[in-house]
Amino acid sequence: MKETPELSKAKPFLKWAGGKSQLIPAIYSALPASMQGNENLVYVEPFIGSGAVLFWFLQQFPKTRKAVINDMNTDLSKAFAVVKKSPRKLVKALTAIERQYYSLHTIAAQRDFYLEKRERFNTRAVDAVENTALMIFMNKTCFNGLFRVNSKNEFNVPFGKNHNPRICDPEIIMTDSMLLQKVTILEGDYAKTLRYSGPDTFFYLDPPYKPISKTSSFNSYVNDVFDDREQVRLKRFCSKVTARGGKWLLSNSDPKNTNPDDVFFDKLFSGENIYVERVRAKRNINSVVSGRGRIAELLISNYTKTLPPDFPDSFIPAE
Ligand SMILES: C[S@@+](CC[C@H](N)C(=O)[O-])C[C@H]1O[C@@H](n2cnc3c(N)ncnc32)[C@H](O)[C@@H]1O
Numbered sequence: 403m404k405e406t407p408e409l410s411k412a413k414p415f416l417k418w419a420g421g422k423s424q425l426i427p428a429i430y431s432a433l434p435a436s437m438q439g440n441e442n443l444v445y446v447e448p449f450i451g452s453g454a455v456l457f458w459f460l461q462q463f464p465k466t467r468k469a470v471i472n473d474m475n476t477d478l479s480k481a482f483a484v485v486k487k488s489p490r491k492l493v494k495a496l497t498a499i500e501r502q503y504y505s506l507h508t509i510a511a512q513r514d515f516y517l518e519k520r521e522r523f524n525t526r527a528v529d530a531v532e533n534t535a536l537m538i539f540m541n542k543t544c545f546n547g548l549f550r551v552n553s554k555n556e557f558n559v560p561f562g563k564n565h566n567p568r569i570c571d572p573e574i575i576m577t578d579s580m581l582l583q584k585v586t587i588l589e590g591d592y593a594k595t596l597r598y599s600g601p602d603t604f605f606y607l608d609p610p611y612k613p614i615s616k617t618s619s620f621n622s623y624v625n626d627v628f629d630d631r632e633q634v635r636l637k638r639f640c641s642k643v644t645a646r647g648g649k650w651l652l653s654n655s656d657p658k659n660t661n662p663d664d665v666f667f668d669k670l671f672s673g674e675n676i677y678v679e680r681v682r683a684k685r686n687i688n689s690v691v692s693g694r695g696r697i698a699e700l701l702i703s704n705y706t707k708t709l710p711p712d713f714p715d716s717f718i719p720a721e
Pocket of ligand 1: 418419420421422423448449452453454455472473474475478591610611
């Protein structure tokens, strides 16, 4: 393992539904000008998911003074804390699981091993390092890299189709860990991040999507639903961030993709000094293959931005 890994390698240690790697070029061109070179900058991401934007942001703007991240999913917040504080222990635990997994030579044996690890995870009786190692292992080997729990908070995703994934990537874990040293990690509802808002803060908000069609209603990363009322509560939160002097950028799916008359977000965010723009991005989590093409996403902010209408494929980073 390299002791001083290159920071440019930092990227999410988990695959997460709604991961924003694809939207990074659009987010980059949508950032407020005041961000460049601001040494007091505090970056806040209240719905962290896999942290694709966080890891990119901290490398792109290394002078960022500090960052605050949060997620309602406690396994996820715990995983970020483990990567931050105990990366070596994590690599050791994950490498052990990886070796065991690869010593099995039939898919049936690998599936049994997966189910055994899933059962162990669901006992909820393991320490934080093992919890995170199991979570990463399942994330790499489960169906589509989904994280889904049932009403008893039991992880219930079946074994996946990719039987030879890279399970432990020590370089990613170590580089992520270095970047996380200036990151405060919270867990729970996003509202608790409001106290960090001030003139030098930038909030990037990526809440669970408002489902764009009946067949794409994947939004249960935690055992909770993010419905229209929640979107309205989030809008109020954004107004409070503005009142404290913070800048924010919010992304969401565009309901106009499926219903041209659906102006839910346009109405919700109408008003002075709020800017609603549309960009095109590729979407991956979708059970319907024909729905995997390019669809419009919304970028809403409390500052003006200049967005190109579309990005060539070559400009979109690989997953
Ligand atoms: C669309 S995902 C974020 C994806 C992330 N931008 C990425 O690149 O991976 C939304 C996240 O919000 C979290 N979440 C849902 N409800 C929440 C709430 N009320 N407060 C904080 N986080 C919440 C989910 O657990 C999920 O990780």
